[in-house]
Amino acid sequence: MQTASINLEPVAKQVSDVLRQWIMSGHLPAGEHIRQDAIAEDLGVSRAPVREALLTLEAEGLITRQKYKGAFVAEISLAEVRETYKLRSLLECFLFENALPRITEKDLQRAEKIVHESLATTNSDDWMQLNIDFHMTLYEPSQLTLTMQTLNGLLLRTDRYFRLQQAISPSVQHKSHDEHQEILDIIRSGDHEAAVRLMREHIESNSDEVIQFVEDGAKADPASLPPDPDTP
Amino acid sequence: MQTASINLEPVAKQVSDVLRQWIMSGHLPAGEHIRQDAIAEDLGVSRAPVREALLTLEAEGLITRQKYKGAFVAEISLAEVRETYKLRSLLECFLFENALPRITEKDLQRAEKIVHESLATTNSDDWMQLNIDFHMTLYEPSQLTLTMQTLNGLLLRTDRYFRLQQAISPSVQHKSHDEHQEILDIIRSGDHEAAVRLMREHIESNSDEVIQFVEDGAKADPASLPPDPDTP
DNA sequence: GTAGGGCGAATTGGATCCAATGTACAATAT
């Protein structure tokens, strides 16, 4: 229990949060060159915390750094998008399997509340966060914290593209809502195997849609996705 | 192929490499308080690159940092060790499955060479690296770079304990050697399902041994593994 | 004797300054 008003966040963390937001929202597009002074001046801080933030973001895979050349918003290839979603499916099913025997009625009610909230949400970003919250609520009882951290890292990398897709197809929201409701129902039924099957289908259908969208986008604008890394 | 004598590494990277080595080897034991000037003075550099290195190590999960309190070598609970190995099994089997159809004779020969080298190696650290190299050689054809990165991150966290185990039981080396040879044989046979099964058994038996060892160590010295994080 | 408060040393976080390196442009030679 800490008094938030007194204990303010380190500047470096604030900077990394802002930069992460800028990258996520597309304000800093993929491939963009990031200069330390520019960021420092924009945010009214020195270059030191900016450097720290860049280190953090590099570790998160959101940017790449080259010696004496600077930082660039990470590009991501179509193959990597595909791989990420395959990995997500693998990890999420693993989490769900391990969570199922430990999911309580209270967990289900929390999840249900999130589902209802998501129906009433029009803001795309908020809805996405609720989507993630729903899944995490069902995974948390597994108590596999490391796996959930790893999953969070993956989500961080692909959120950009997922966000883009959600923004243009709100119909997916209803589809996802129905599927979430179905998942809750089948969890209550007690059929664990069927629940995992349904969850896998849900995740993979979602993945397919995102990949389809990114593929189409890549066709329309080949520059948005680099086929090869590091073209000098 | 780079001329190492001309293009020298950034100091920050050198520092993080050294610290990583110190943590891995146990020279910096779990829970140890790390002070920036101490490291800086020891290595003859300023605090700036040390700070960067600490950031990197925190992202890798090897240390934790608390505002104005400093950095501490990460403690890891028995539950986390168990989880890590379950995750490793999941990821490695996934990689192996996807690699199998693409493994060429050349890959097998490289793997075989590593197996032979490992037999002739007495140094525990070198042997461990060869062990990792063997597995990675078999996973690389999957071209799932993100998954391999994730796996590397996991290996980084548990290497400390694995290393400890290897140091005291060289008999495991022979067992592992035989199993590696078996895996190569069954890959050549073309039975992919059997190959994955064997790989899973190999990984899990290895995991069991490490966990058993860590459990015993924890019993003998309860302080080495904290049951609860953050006891103030 | 013990609990509480305050002062000082130690340590981290952030800002500023200097050095090393890469890039771009221009001048010159072929």
Added chain:
DNA sequence: ATATTGTACATTGGATCCAATTCGCCCTAC
């Protein structure tokens, strides 16, 4: 005209300096 080289500028990496916060110790009061 083009290629090459040299030089100036822009940007990052590293060192030093100052501010903010924590922890330990001692002193005091009850």
